[in-house]
Amino acid sequence: MRHTVQLFTDGACSGNPGPGGWAYILKHPASGKVVEFAGAEARTTNNRMELTAVIQGLRHIKEPAKVEIYSDSKYVLEGLESWLDNWIKRGWKTASKKPVKNEELWRDLDELRKIHDLTFHWVRGHDGHPENERCDQLAVEAREAIAS
Numbered sequence: 001m002r003h004t005v006q007l008f009t010d011g012a013c014s015g016n017p018g019p020g021g022w023a024y025i026l027k028h029p030a031s032g033k034v035v036e037f038a039g040a041e042a043r044t045t046n047n048r049m050e051l052t053a054v055i056q057g058l059r060h061i062k063e064p065a066k067v068e069i070y071s072d073s074k075y076v077l078e079g080l081e082s083w084l085d086n087w088i089k090r091g092w093k094t095a096s097k098k099p100v101k102n103e104e105l106w107r108d109l110d111e112l113r114k115i116h117d118l119t120f121h122w123v124r125g126h127d128g129h130p131e132n133e134r135c136d137q138l139a140v141e142a143r144e145a146i147a148s
Contacts, residue, residue, distance in 0.1 A: 017044055
């Protein structure tokens with residue numbers, strides 16, 4: 001029986017590209033355990049930070065789990081729910097036959113989704129959702145630390 005874990009994520013970027021930060025919160029409802037983590041890159045994009053937050057959060061989970069992903073990034077959620085399988089079938093090309101942006105990160109997510117059972121929840125960013133607000137704060141702090 002797989003345990004359920006909640007993964008809240010966010011990314012932040014100043015400029016596109018520019019310095020960026022990512023963050024995640026993992027909650028294990030059965031035990032009440034909560035883990036927060038953040039990181040940053042000197043030159044990146046917002047989409048890369050959103051993807052990285054999910055990848056890092058999933059990598060933190062050591063055993064296969066049911067993971068409920070909460071994100072304000074429709075890019076990440078629609079990519080995982082709708083686009084990824086088609087990109088793979090088309091040899092990592094979009095419907096318009098262009099190379100998939102951030103392919104290496106999507107490949108990482110493809111491998112991680114084979115380990116965990118994922119469900120997806122979109123949350124409106126900057127709308128008072130406690131975990132989304134906290135992830136945003138952590139991502140911005142990480143971005144600011146690398147930018148200074």
